[in-house]
Amino acid sequence: MTISRLASIPGIGVDKMGNAADAADAAGGNAEMLRLENLDTDIAPPPDAVEATLAAVSRDNANSYLPFLGIHDLRRAAAARVSDTTGINYDPETQCIVSAGGLSGILNVLLATLEPGDEVIITDPAYAGLLNRIRLAGGVPKLVPLQVIDSGWRMDLDALQNAASNRTRAVLTMSPSMPSGIVHTPEEWQAIADIVQRCDAWLIHDAAMERILYTDAPVFHPARLDGMAERTITIGSVSKEYRMIGWRVGWIVGPKKIMNDIGLVSLTNVVCQVGIAMPGAAAALLSSNDGVAEATAEWKKRRDFILEELSDLPVVRPDGGWSLLIDTAALGISPDIASKRLFDQGRIAATPMVGWGSETNAGRYLRFVFANEPVDRLHDIRERLRVSWSV
Known part of the structure; x- marks a missing residue:
């Protein structure tokens, strides 16, 4: 029997696709498989981070529970x-x-801010891991659909207003967001801030990709808006911008009035962080050669190549991040079937967005992660889709 806190939590799909691709690789003959299913990248971490991590492995103070909060x-x-x-x-x-x-960090913040039944406003689509953590913490996701306008994503501001209620406890944002790659406009940020203040809620901001931008707009943080500094909790990590996925290091920064509670959850949940990973994370943050700009330029080349190659198909342009979505439902193929055909016939591993929002919005799409495959391996992606889907 499934316990209640897990009853409404589906899987994320990425694990199944990744396992299938790994199994095909283990069986041999999988060199041509494009790995577009998972948020990995082939671009190396900052050298300073690697050097600091290697040095930490042999130090006693890196092999410790202390200090508990980092x-x-x-x-x-x-x-x-x-x-x-x-x-x-x-x-x-x-x-x-x-x-x-x-x-x-996001789970710890949710556990520190939500009572059972509290509502958390979040975009549709959104990363299934965020949706499921809201549920795991006892919250209820309130989905605000993203709309496709001029081949890119925009937030439905009327739906945002309608999502707010007397049960709204938080708005969970990410910009660029995953999987869509939406980068919020000033108008969208102001509308979000208005909701947060009107509902006396928290803004929980996932800033993991904030510098991975493909527009000319500068990085914008919602805590800069009037009245938002005391309502905004920021969660960052070294996984995406710094390409340090395996380090498992993040941070939570916010108003003093909530940080003791978040610290208590942190001590009760994971207790402490990976001791040998933290010096490398600090080195990445302090490095004068973190490689973020160069990596972003390379990821943009890959994004642009796919957008050009698939320009005759319903692909939605991401303005940042590591992934883009294609509306397979518009092609008359459900994303789960599209994924299977693409895997079997096109040798592409890609994750359907089932469970990443509503069936009618997120459930239309298949995700391509372009952070892990260079352009020279993507050269025949359009032909692979034609063979798989007859489009």
């Missing part, structure tokens, strides 16, 4: 990073906690 160098670096982005001076000792990855 090493001081990393807390200072993370607080400084968020301070620079927001223009708010965050104290690293009272306003920053290190988490075992960004998603662990």
